[in-house]
Amino acid sequence: MTATKIGIIWNPSKIDEGTLRSAVDDALDGDVQWWETSEDDPGLGMAKEAIAAGCETVIAVGGDGTVRAVAEGLAGSDAALGIVPQGTGNLLARNLEVPLDDIPAALARISAGETRQIDLGWVNTGGEDQAFMVMVGFGIDAQMLVETDDDLKDRAGWLAYVEAMGRAMAGTEMTGITLALDGGGAQEVRGHTLLIGNCGMVQGGVRLLPDAKLDDGLLDLLLVSADGALQWLDTVRSVVWDNGIRRLLTRDETAVSTESTRHLTAERIRVELEQPLAFEIDGEEVGEVSSFDVHVQAGGLRVH
CATH class of the missing domain: 3.40.50.10330 (Probable inorganic polyphosphate/atp-NAD kinase; domain 1)
Structure with missing residues (x-):
C-alpha cells in the first residue's frame, strides 16, 4: 500500500x-x-x-x-x-x-x-455532537437485530429478523413525535420506531433503509407506526417485499412508503418526543432522550 x-x-x-x-x-x-x-x-x-x-x-x-x-x-x-x-x-x-x-x-x-469518500452522520442529544456511521434512533434498531435468536437465524435466515421485528413492535407503544426537516416547518406524527441512517443494510441482508447510500449527502429516515396486527403485516410486507424482494426483481430504486412505514430523506433533522425514550447510536444505548438534532457531513470520511 x-x-x-x-x-x-x-x-x-x-x-x-x-x-x-x-x-x-x-x-x-x-x-x-x-x-x-x-x-x-x-x-x-x-x-x-x-x-x-x-x-x-x-x-x-x-x-x-x-x-x-x-x-x-x-x-x-x-x-x-x-x-x-x-x-x-x-x-x-x-x-x-x-x-x-x-x-x-x-x-x-x-x-x-x-479509498473512497463517504458521509458521516452527526447527532446531538443535548451535549456534544457524536458521529454515527450506520443509524440512530429508537424502537427497532440495529442492536435488536444483532441480538436476534441465533438458533432461529440458523434455521430461517432473514425470516428471523421479521420475527425479531414483531417482538420489538409488540413491546413498544406509539408516541407523539415532532419532526422538522432541513429547517422547514414542524410536523406532528405518531410512531413507535424512528430510525435515521447513513446506510441501511443490517444482518441477514435486510435493508431497513433501502434508499440509504453512504455517499449521497443525505440521511434517510424511517418512521414506523404499525398499530395492531393488520398494520404490522403491512410493515412486514413493506420491509420484506416492497423494499426487499420486489426491488431486487424490478431494480426499482425508490423506497415504498405505506400507511405504517414512511420513508423520508433530509440533510438536517430536528426531533422532539412526547416522552423520553431509550436512544441508540449505531446499536449502542446512550440513555433516554426527549429531543435530538441530526445532520450529515457529506464526504466527511475516507475509507478503504
Whole structure:
C-alpha cells in the first residue's frame, strides 16, 4: 500500500493480540503503530493520536463501537479508515462489503490502497455532537437485530429478523413525535420506531433503509407506526417485499412508503418526543432522550 505510516487501534476484548500482530505482519508493510482501546476510550482519543503521529491509514479492529469511535476521531482529516470487523453486527463493514470473519482478507483489502469518500452522520442529544456511521434512533434498531435468536437465524435466515421485528413492535407503544426537516416547518406524527441512517443494510441482508447510500449527502429516515396486527403485516410486507424482494426483481430504486412505514430523506433533522425514550447510536444505548438534532457531513470520511 502507498501509506508509509499505519495506525492499528484494536479492542482487546474482541481479538487476541498475538493473532492480530501476526496477521498484520504478514499483510502490511511500513511503519505500523499500535493503540489499544479501553473502557474509558473506545478509540476516539487513539484516532486523534494516530493523526498527530502522521498515520495515513488508521485501522479499527473491533466491533461497531470501535469503528464508530475511530471514525469520529478521523472525521475531516486526510487519514483513511480501514476496518477489520470483529464484532457481532459489523454493520458498517457489511455496507462497505468488507470481508467478515476473515482477518487476512480484510487486511488485504486495506493493503490494496483503494479509498473512497463517504458521509458521516452527526447527532446531538443535548451535549456534544457524536458521529454515527450506520443509524440512530429508537424502537427497532440495529442492536435488536444483532441480538436476534441465533438458533432461529440458523434455521430461517432473514425470516428471523421479521420475527425479531414483531417482538420489538409488540413491546413498544406509539408516541407523539415532532419532526422538522432541513429547517422547514414542524410536523406532528405518531410512531413507535424512528430510525435515521447513513446506510441501511443490517444482518441477514435486510435493508431497513433501502434508499440509504453512504455517499449521497443525505440521511434517510424511517418512521414506523404499525398499530395492531393488520398494520404490522403491512410493515412486514413493506420491509420484506416492497423494499426487499420486489426491488431486487424490478431494480426499482425508490423506497415504498405505506400507511405504517414512511420513508423520508433530509440533510438536517430536528426531533422532539412526547416522552423520553431509550436512544441508540449505531446499536449502542446512550440513555433516554426527549429531543435530538441530526445532520450529515457529506464526504466527511475516507475509507478503504
